[in-house]
Amino acid sequence: MRIGINATAQLGRADIDGFVEHARTAETDGFTSYWMAEHPVGGFDALTMLTVIGRSVERIELGTAIIPTYPRHPVALAGQALTVQAAIRGRLSLGIGMSHQVMMDDLGLRDDKPIRHLREYLEALMPLIQTGHVDVTGETIRAKADAIYPVVEPPEVTVAALGPQALRVAGRMSAGTNLAWVGPNTIRDHIVP
Known part of the structure; x- marks a missing residue:
C-alpha cells in the first residue's frame, strides 16, 4: 500500500526551509508521496515549492492537490509543470481543479458554465503536457503552443471532482x-460509479 502525506496544514506556519524539512521527514518516515495545495488568493506557489522540495528529497512523489484552473492559463500551467517535472526527475503528479467560487470571486473570476471550462481546460492542457503541442479553440479557452524542448516524461494529471459531470x-x-473531505462510503457509492 502506498500512503502519502498532505502538507496543506503547513501553509500557515512553515517557510520554505520548513517545507523542505517536513518533506525530508515524510520521506524518511516512509511516506510515498507529498502533496501541496495552492491557495488561489495568496501564499506559496505550490509548483515552485515542490521544485525546491524535489531537489532536496530523493524518492518521494510530489503532487499538487490542487492548482486552481481559473487564474492560470493551461499553456502557462503546462510550461511550469513540464519544467518542474524535469527539475525533480519525473516525480510530479499535477492535480488541478476549479477551486471554490467564493475564492474566484475574490479574484474577479466567474464562469457560469464550469464543466465547459473544465473540459476546455483539459483539451488545452493535456496535449501540451503529453506531446508538447496544442492547437485548440473553445468557447472559453484558446491555446496554440509548442513546447520548446521535447516532453520526455509527462506528469500525471488528476482533477479535483465531486459532482457527476x-x-x-x-x-x-x-x-x-x-479527493478531499470524503470517506470510504462516498468513494464506493458515488465516486467510483
Whole structure:
C-alpha cells in the first residue's frame, strides 16, 4: 500500500526551509508521496515549492492537490509543470481543479458554465503536457503552443471532482480524480460509479 502525506496544514506556519524539512521527514518516515495545495488568493506557489522540495528529497512523489484552473492559463500551467517535472526527475503528479467560487470571486473570476471550462481546460492542457503541442479553440479557452524542448516524461494529471459531470470529465480526460473531505462510503457509492 502506498500512503502519502498532505502538507496543506503547513501553509500557515512553515517557510520554505520548513517545507523542505517536513518533506525530508515524510520521506524518511516512509511516506510515498507529498502533496501541496495552492491557495488561489495568496501564499506559496505550490509548483515552485515542490521544485525546491524535489531537489532536496530523493524518492518521494510530489503532487499538487490542487492548482486552481481559473487564474492560470493551461499553456502557462503546462510550461511550469513540464519544467518542474524535469527539475525533480519525473516525480510530479499535477492535480488541478476549479477551486471554490467564493475564492474566484475574490479574484474577479466567474464562469457560469464550469464543466465547459473544465473540459476546455483539459483539451488545452493535456496535449501540451503529453506531446508538447496544442492547437485548440473553445468557447472559453484558446491555446496554440509548442513546447520548446521535447516532453520526455509527462506528469500525471488528476482533477479535483465531486459532482457527476466533473467526475465524468476527469475520468475521460485525465488520470482520474483526487479527493478531499470524503470517506470510504462516498468513494464506493458515488465516486467510483
